[in-house]
Amino acid sequence: MDLRQLEFLVTVADEANFTRAAAKLRVAQPGVSARIRQLEQELGHELLDRSGRTVRLTEMGATVLPYARAALAAVAGARLAVDEVTGLLRGGLRVGMVAPHSSTEFDLAGLLASFHRAHPAVRITLSEGTADHLVESLQTGQLDVALIGVGAKSPVGVAWHVLVDEPLVAVVSSDDPLAAGAAIPFADLRARTLLTFSRGTGLRSVLEAASARAATPLTIAFEASEPRVLVQLVARGLGVGILPESAAREHPRLRAIPIVRPRLRGRLALAWRSEAPSSPAVRAFVQLARHGVRPVTNSVTEKRSRRQGSS
Incomplete structure (x- = not known):
């Protein structure tokens, strides 16, 4: 043997x-x-x-x-x-990422390039998957680190560092009746057909957790992993999109409306195993993400929503 x-x-x-x-x-x-x-x-x-x-x-x-x-x-x-x-830094670094990551505010390619310049002897591999799949791959040791959308709770054996923290917004076409409003209470989403990310994503878990806490059943008619697909469906008037603010800003013809009572947030984080020894390459990459990348917090819609009342 x-x-x-x-x-x-x-x-x-x-x-x-x-x-x-x-x-x-x-x-x-x-x-x-x-x-x-x-x-x-x-x-x-x-x-x-x-x-x-x-x-x-x-x-x-x-x-x-x-x-x-x-x-x-x-x-x-x-x-x-x-x-x-x-003191050597070599070997491999297996990186996973949500496919695709919903925020436009984080430059994963830039982070990987910075790490490669600093440690050219480390071989980097990159794979895609849903947040649930990536977490499982971290737990079983198939990945070293992963860029995932996270909910309120940390999975067993996984630690993370938040890279992007931004509001989730309701996105509608310009001729939708909601477009004239300054904000929409979460409970009012119950009466609308919703378009959002697939099950197993961090954003979807945030939405489902809020629905359970508020005892507000939601009608999700369309789900996809690609923000552009959801935006195209919203533009055709098929429903209200629930998206990160940064994804909504990419499409100025659509209206992004703050969600209030409660306000919802989408977080993109770098995750790694917390209960297993990590290699020098993993520790160096996590340190670069912690200290070399400043967390992004978007608040464009929040400035409007704060004027609408409490969360």
């Missing part, structure tokens, strides 16, 4: 597919299959069920997998300890 066999097992289990695992490992698929077969022969049991369209762990495979992860983590920890002593 060797570490490469364990790495192949963990990767196939994570990807549930030999082809994707081989691509991720940058080896030929037959090589992956052969090494796992060798491991199964050494242990005397099949670890993977290959009978379906997706590869699944057998009962024995599920038993072995935590030990395989622990062995790989122990080796990674030993390398980190050496790096700490020698």
